[in-house]
Amino acid sequence: MNSLALEIETWLGGALRPQNREVSPRVLARAIVLGGALQGAAMGSYALLNGGSAAFIVFSALKVPLFLGLAAALMLPALYVLYALFGLGEQFKTALRALMGGQAAFALILASLCPFTLVFYLSGASYRGALGFNVLLFALAAIAAQDVIRLRFAALLQHDARHARLLLIGFGLWIFVAIQLAWNLRPFVGNPDTPAQFFRPDAFTNAYLALWRVFVG
Incomplete structure (x- = not known):
């Protein structure tokens, strides 16, 4: 029990208080998986709490860490090229580690919610209400994680102010990728009125075209 508590404290301290300690990428990866799985399980529980399948809990617990990992992996090539174009390629490895710490913070903030x-x-939320609430929590967690990322980038920002522009561009890219990826991996919130499914039949379609049809017609 003491060793588990110590490991959890290491995850929390390393991800949320980067100025106090430095932790290995392996520990940060564990924090991403654990935090994402906890939030995913909570998201998927909507179906079970409303008379549907418990399988959504397992599916979402797997998919949120997958979402976080894939979003980071898909951004890597673009970020590498951007750092090279800005003449900061030699600092990419340090920046990448800081961004991984930000992902860990994002996952743990999600878990705390x-x-x-x-x-x-349990307050009688509708399915649409549950979807909207989870989008709100993800947005709040993403904004909060930016503070942790800036702490991790403190030395780089002092060395070269161009890192601030790259952070802003990177956050915009992450939002763009995250919206499409979340669409591909849905459902995260289990609908009690539908059979349990890992992916929707139209999973590999364009999220932005779907949004255009909703808002423009």
């Missing part, structure tokens, strides 16, 4: 998800579900 699990109780709010469950309370909202």
Whole structure:
């Protein structure tokens, strides 16, 4: 029990208080998987709490860490090229480690919001309401994680102000990738009125075209 508590403290301290300690990429990866899985399980519990399948809990617990990992992997080539274009290629490895720490912070912040998800579900939320609430939590967690990323980038920002522009561009790219990837990997919130499924039949379609049809017609 003491060793587990110590490991959790290491995850939390390394991800959320980067100025106090430095942790290995392996520990950060564990934090991403654990935090994402906890939030995913909470998201997927909507179906079970409303008479549907418990399988959505397992599916979402797998998909949120997958979402976080794929989003980071898809951004790597673009970020590498951007750092090279800005003449900061030699600092890419340091920046990448800082961004990984930001992903870990994002996952742990999401996990800390699990109780709010469950309370909202138990308050009689509709399926659309559950979707909107989870989008809000993800947005809040992403914004909060930016503070941690800036702490991790503190030395780089002092060395060269161009890192601030790259952070802004990177966040914009992450939002663009995350929206499309979340569409591909849905459903995260289990609909009690549908059979349990890991992917939707139209999973590999364009999220932005779908949004265009919704808002423009």
